[in-house]
Amino acid sequence: MNALERRTVSALALLYSFRMLGLFMVLPLLAVYATDLRGATPALIGLALGIYGLSQALLQIPLGWLSDRIGRRPVIVGGLLLFALGSLVAAMAESLSGVILGRALQGAGAIAGTVMALVADQTRDEQRTKAMAVVGASIGLAFTLALVIGPLVAAWGGLSAVFYLTVALALCGIAVVLFVVPASAPAREHDAVGARGNLILRSLADAELLRLNAGVFILHFTLMAAFLVIPGMLQEVLSLARESHWQVYLAVVLLSLLGVVPLMRWAERGGRPRAAFAMGLMLLSLALSLLVAPPQSLLVWLGLWLFFIGFNYLEATLPSLVSKSVAPRGRGTALGLYATCQFLGAFAGGALGGILLQWWGAHALLLLCLALVLGWLLLALPRMACAGGGDAVESAKGEMPHP
Structure with missing residues (x-):
């Protein structure tokens, strides 16, 4: 640049x-x-x-x-x-x-x-x-800092x-x-309103984009729902006062890099993007399974660590998959719809998760999250199985396969 x-x-x-x-x-x-x-x-x-x-x-x-x-x-x-x-x-x-x-x-x-x-x-x-x-990296950094700074403040x-x-x-x-962002250059020519409407319809009809949009909805539903439960676990299972929760978040987020970085290298340099994506989903599923299990300190620590590995990897990978699934002319529309599904997932995870927590408890809420993630994994696995050994071929071409 x-x-x-x-x-x-x-x-x-x-x-x-x-x-x-x-x-x-x-x-x-x-x-x-x-x-x-x-x-x-x-x-x-x-x-x-x-x-x-x-x-x-x-x-x-x-x-x-x-x-x-x-x-x-x-x-x-x-x-x-x-x-x-x-x-x-x-x-x-x-x-x-x-x-x-x-x-x-x-x-x-x-x-x-x-x-x-x-x-x-x-x-x-x-x-x-x-x-x-x-x-995108700045968002990941903000997420990490927020989990530490928020409890401290x-x-x-x-x-x-x-x-x-x-x-x-x-x-x-x-x-x-x-005062810092330079004066804007003239924006590139935009599509006419009718053309943009056609792009929206095309994006809504694209099976790959639908799968990715459903995935980010589930991911952010799970994030919001999990954080209705996790703070209570830290208090009840780990016996941590709420003023000390930042210590747990800092530890598990930093340790999650030990899992996220190898996954990214495996996907990009090892030519296994499909396998790495499936691994991210499996880690998220395993994390939720551990959090659903009878509460024990070790299981909570391990579950949180695996949760942040799976979440951070999938969060970083999904936007790239969307941008590489469409032609440049439709990329803005596709990413706009993707962001809409992301925020709808956050709303549903908080609002519906709160209702489930009030009426059926934390165990039922985590089980729902686990079922959603497993359903996402089942939707993704047939695509990966049909592709066979195509990971390395697509990686060599510089293309990102669809999960």
Whole structure:
């Protein structure tokens, strides 16, 4: 990348990480801290955890469309202002309904697609994959930091302090957009509205994209549902006070690199992308099986470690599979639909997971997650079996196979 591209991509990756850090910090906290708020029930805590995903899913495509008409910067700044407002509402809330409203407003700042569109506008075709990878890496880093920083901030100032920090991160993001991101080059020509509608219909009818979109829905359903249960396990099984949960998250996330990195090397250099993808699903299934088993300290530690290996590998792999499954002209539409399914999964995992937790308990919720992941694995395995030994051939061609 040239100097301008490096500056642009670095700034947008920083912006994306600020925003995702603010969203992710509450993930390990709500299940244990929201019980202090008036009106808290497991079902409403689950809704508070997942509601941002609903507003994200509903507004991703409309705000992307708006950014094509009025420009990327106004939409991004407006989205960050909404994100800051939602964070402020949640920080000042004395009841769980106030947190739910704040989380919904946070999600209404649905600028993920617009930020990625700006990355595409500001980079050359041959550098775009690298640029997207940098932004993707920033999301992974934000997720890791959030699991540690969130509990530390909450231990100092409670849940409201986390939301106030999120306000500050949103304002820093606006400063990055206004003063660090270089002035936008003229956007590349966009498809006409009718053509874009055809692309959406084509994406919805594509069996491979449907399989990938279903996969990311299940992955984020499982993530949200699991974090309704995991904090309680740390308290009850590991006898850890909620202020000390960050120690567990830091350990298992860092140790998960021992599994994720070899999987990526096996897929890319070993020419086994299908096998590595199946392994990621198997590890996630095994992790959930261990968490469902009768609670023991060793099983919880091992289950969390395997969970983060499987989740982090699949999370990093799925967007690449989507982008390589469609022609460049339809890539933006396909990724927009993919993001919509991702956020719908987050909403369903939080909202439905909270209801299941309230009425049937943690065991039933984890069993549902396990069933969904196993169903995903069963859908993927026939494709891999039919391909036989084609992994190495497709890898040599530089193509990523469909799971």
